[in-house]
Amino acid sequence: MIGTNELLVILVLAVILFGANKLPELARNLGRSAAEFEKAKREAELELLELERKYKEGQYSKSERRVKLEKIAKDLGIDPTGKDDEELLDEINRALPKTEKAEP
DSSP, X not given: OOOHHHHHHHHHHHHHHXXXXXXXXXXXXXHHHHHHHHHHHHXXXXXXXXXXXXXXXXXXXXXXXXXXXXXXXXHTTOOOTTOOHHHHHXXXXXXXXXXXXXXX
16 A cells, blocks of 8 residues: 555656646546546456356357357457467456356
């Protein structure tokens, strides 16, 4: 965890490097980027849960499931080559937030 002294040093360096006028814009852009990342992560999680639900209900074949798993993995920056469905599902679950995990 960052302490008070470290935070002050970071803020002083930011003011020196970017100037006081640019800091609000940088903070705004950082906030937007973080929000977009969280949104994409949540969408991938929901897509994975929906995929698993439909697969269990028999709405997807094994090959359709694989295509969807590969798409989700690529969206999360995971390379699906050389991995079976269970390995890929495990990597996807590790990349997602700890709150809700998909059932294999």
